Amino acid sequence: MDRRYEIVIIGGGASATLLAHVLKRQHGRNCLIIDPNANPALGVAYGTRCIGHLLNVPACGMSGLADEPDHFVQWLHRHIDPGIAPDAFIPRAIYGLYLQHLFDESGVASIQGKVVACDAVARGFRLVLASGEIVMAQQVVLALGNFPPAMLRGATPEVMRDPRYHQNVWDSEAGYRTAAAEDVATKGRLTPFAPEATLLMIGSGLTAIDMVMKARLAGHAGPIHLLSGHASLPKSHKSGQKSVAPVISVEKGADQEGARLSRYVREFHAALRQGLDWRSAIDSLRPITNILWVALSQTEQARFNRHLRRQWDVARHRIAPQIAAFLHDALQEGTLELHAGRVTHIETQPEGLIVTASHAGGKTRFRADHVLNCTGPDLDYTRVGSALLEQLFASGLASQGNRGAGLDTGNDGRLINANGESPHALYTLGPARLGTLFESIAIPEIRQQAYDLATRLASPSAIQTPKGASASPRHESRS
DSSP, X not given: OOEEEEEEEEOOSHHHHHHHHHHHHHHOOOOEEEESOSSTTOTTTXXXXXXXXXXXXXXXGOOSOTTOTTHHHHHHHHHTOTXXXXXXXXXXXXXXXXXXXXXXXXXXXXXXXXXXXXXXXXXXXXXXXXTSOXXXXXXXXXXXXXXXXXXXXXXXXHHHHOTTEESOTTSTTTTOEEOOTTOTTTTTSEEOSOTTOOEEEEOOSHHHHHHHHHHHHTTOOSOEEEEESSOOOOOBOOTTOOOOOOSSOOOTTOOXXXXXXXXXXXXXXXXXXXXXXXXXXXHHTGGGHHHHHHHSOHHHHHHHHHHTHHXXXXXXXXXXXXXXXXXXXXXXXXXXXXXXXXXXXXXXXXXXXXXXXXXXXXEEEEEESEXXXXXXXXXXXXXXXXXXXXHHHHHTSOOBOGGGOSBOBOTTSBBOOTTSBOOBOEEEOGGGGGGTOSXXXXXXXXXXXXXXXXXXXXXXGGSBOOTTOBOOOSOOSOO
C-alpha cells in the first residue's frame, strides 16, 4: 500500500532540517524527509569531522531559527561551553550537532532512500524511490543541497580511474586510506596521503581551504599548490566588527527596471570614502542583496558576473581570522603556493599526474602525487547525475534558472515549469534557488527561506494553484 503524506521533503541536510523544524515549531505540522544518507541533518558542509573546518560566520550569525537570532549561541552555552563568545568561529562538526538537535526536536519522520521520479497526479505527487517504493504527497519540497563539482577540463576516463585524482573531495575516502588492520593504535581510523606527497588543488576558494586544513591536521607535511584562474584566497573576517545599516538604499515601490548597477557601485564606494570598513559595507547589504539583484536587468546581472562576481565572492565569503593567519604563515614559509591558471589537460604518468594550465603568460605544467578538484559545487543540474532532476526536466515540471544555474523559481520558492508557469505545489530552497537569487547557500538566507516556505506550506492555499497559473514574481520581500 502506498504511503501518503501532506508534506514531503526530498533531501535531509541543513535546509531540510530547518524547514522541518519550523514547520513543527511554528505551525504544528508534520512532514516526511526522504534522504539516501544514514546520518540526517548534516549534508556535505556539516558532516565533516575535521575540527579545523570552521564556520565562515561567527556563532552569533548562525542561528537556525529566523525569529530567534541568539538560538545557536544559547545552544552552545547549554550544551558545549557557557564561556563561548558570540563572535567565536565554531567548528562545523559542532554545528552539525546543533542541526541534529533541531532534527530530533522536530520529531520528523524519515525514510532512508533515493527519490528517482516525481510525477504530478491528482491532489499532489507520486514519488518513486530507487527501491521501487511509492510515496504519495500533497506538497513536495526539493532540499537537494550541494552536488559534487563539475568535471575538470582534461579529466579523461583514464584520469577519472586513477586513484591519485579526486573528483569529489567530500567523498569520505577522497585522499585517505584505511590504516593497517594490525596497527592497533590506528585501527579503524583514516590516515592521510603519504606525509611528503605533493598535492595540487584545483581551486582556491572555501573548498580548497577546507582540504588544506584537513591534510595538515592529519599530519601531511608535503607541498600544497592551489591553482585557480584568479589566484586569490577569500578575505578574512575582522575581529569585533560591528554591523551597520545598509549602505545602499532601496526605495519603497521603486521601479525595478530603473535599477542600475552603476548607481549601486557609486553608493558603495561613497560609503567607503566616508571611512566605513569594507567588511561592514558588504555585510550591511546582506538583508537586501536579493532585492537589489532581482531589480537589475539580466544584462546588468551578466555584466556583474563578468566583471565583479569574483571580487565580490572573495570579499563576501570570508574565512575565520585563525584560518586566514594559518594560510598566511604557510604562504610565507613556502609550504603552500598559489598559482594562476586554468586547467587544459591532465595526463597520468608513473611518477604522478601532470596538469597543464593556461594563463596570460602562456602555459605551466605541474606534477603532483594527487590532484584534488576543489572547484566547488556544480550548479548545472542537467549534468549532476541526479535521476530525479533529469526526470523533472524531461517531464517539464522543472526548468533551469538564469545562466543555467539551479532551478527557476518564483518568489516563494515554487518551481517554474518549462512553460514558464508554476501550477504545482512543488518547491525548493537553498542552493537550487541560485537560479534566481544572488544569495542562497548560507544559513542566514536558508533559515529565512525555511521560515517563509513553512508559512506557505501551512497555508490551505499552498496545495494547488489553478492549472496554468502564471509564475509568481522572481523576487523576495526579504532575504
